[in-house]
Amino acid sequence: MSDIEGRIADTMLAKLRQRDPSLGPDDLTRPIADLDLDSLDLVELHQQLERELQVKGDLRETAGFAFLDDFSTYFVKLASGE
Amino acid sequence: MSAGIVDVATAKPGRTVDNEHFTSIGLTDEWIRRRSGIATRSWLPDETPLAEVAAEACAPIVTRMGTPSSIGALIVVSTSSRQRIPGVAQKVAQLVGLGPSVLTFDMNAACCGFVYGLVTGLSLCDAGGARSVLVCSVEAMSRMVDRTDRQTACIFADGCAAVLLEDRAEFTGFRHVAGCDGSQESLMRETDAGGIHLDGMQVYDRAVRRMAESAQYLFDHGPAPTVLVGHQANGRILEGVRGFTTHLGVPFVNRIEHSGNTSSATIPLAFAGELDAGSLPAEGRLGAVAYGAGEAWGGVAVDYRVPAATAP
Incomplete structure (x- = not known):
């Protein structure tokens, strides 16, 4: 896992644990629909990842993600300048 | 001399509506609190004129001021007012004893209305157009929302508040x-x-x-x-x-x-x-x-x- 991927995972896990402190890294692969996250949580996660990585994403893209892994892939690309 | 806020008052009539009210549209107290942070809100009776509500907020300010004739302008801000002709501001002025030499008008800039009204009122004061300006926001959003809409019914509410603006030597420019x-x-x-x-x-x-x-x-x-x-x-x-x-x-x-x-x-x-x-x-x-x-x-x-x- 790269440094960027690690920071993204830490940010996502922190978000998950706001809702359920018992969740762990394995839960990052679960579908978003199975997690106790509402649509505003996903906006907050988007903003937190932007701040963590100092990039600007497009909420219209991330709003449709079905898995947290999709956030990771998307923000790794942004942070890498791809 | 610069303009600033020298008084503030509110009117929040109407009934208190708690989150239990929305169980009929499938919303729980827990969900509403988590989603919005809201536990209770006020809804005005449907028949209450907004001018009366606005006057309730403005009246104590005018009373405390003691010289209503020095209020040169009244800006009534509302996005939920259904009244176009005449506007609401003139009735409010009459109800609180302003005028007749008072500039009165309604303003609508949705949720930005108070900030824009405040900027307008402060500018009037600073430009010498009015010694004192009342800015009053009055809203009955409960009349605008679809009360069966799960997304908005529990969010919007009714309320009213007013501020008095004046030029004072101790104020720094806005x-x-x-x-x-x-x-x-x-x-x-x-x-x-x-x-x-x-x-x-x-x-x-x-x-x-x-x-x-x-x-x-x-x-x-x-x-x-x-x-x-x-x-x-x-x-x-x-x-x-x-x-x-x-x-x-x-x-x-x-x-x-x-x-x-x-x-x-x-x-x-x-x-x-x-x-x-x-x-x-x-x-x-x-x-x-x-x-x-x-x-x-x-x-x-x-x-x-x-x-x-x-x-x-």
Whole structure:
């Protein structure tokens, strides 16, 4: 896992644990629909990842993600300048 | 001499509606609190004229002032008023004993209305167009929403608050920032069928950013505010703005729990509520930031000195 991927995972896990402190890294692969996250949580996660990585994403893209892994892939690309 | 806020008062008539009311449309207290931070809100009776509500907020200010003839302008801000001809402001002026030489008009800038009304009133004072200006936001959003709409019915509410503006030697000049983007008109709009459409995720994201940017501008240009009051749109939005403005080091007000979103009235209601609770000193510099339909956004930093005894 790269440094960027690690920071993204830490940010996502922190978000998950706001809702359920018992969740762990394995839960990052679960579908978003199975997690106790509402649509505003996903906006907050988007903003937190932007701040963590100092990039600007497009909420219209991330709003449709079905898995947290999709956030990771998307923000790794942004942070890498791809 | 610069203009500032010298008095504030509120009117919040109507019945208190708690979250249990919305079980009939499938919403729980837990869900509403988590989603919005709101526990209770007020709804006016459908038949109550907004002019009467506005007069209830303005009257104590006029009484305390003692010389209503020196009030040269009254701006009534409302996005929920259905009354176009005549406007509401003239009736309010009559009800509180202003005039006849008073400039009165209605203003609608959705949830940004109070900030824009405040900027307009302060500009009138500073330009010498009026010695004193009343700015009153009055809203009955409960009449606009579709009360069966799970997204908006529990969010919007009714309320009213007014401020009196005057030029005073001790006040430092106000600063403001404003902007709009008509290409985003679809984010929040009244629907043909009645009710309000909200693009929740986009509005959340843009409201947080715009209000945080407006706050930052106020701190970067001119004397720093001593308190920040954001449009009380939604508790989650407010906490988002707080997250972006913590570094500014001043209190950030979130009083939405027992008020709901009263559109343009949220800022003066929250400001008055903090004064009333003793959470703010009777003098300082208010930083007010707002975001709303249009889309429109803005902020204003303005000195205030309200006698402690007259805090509502």
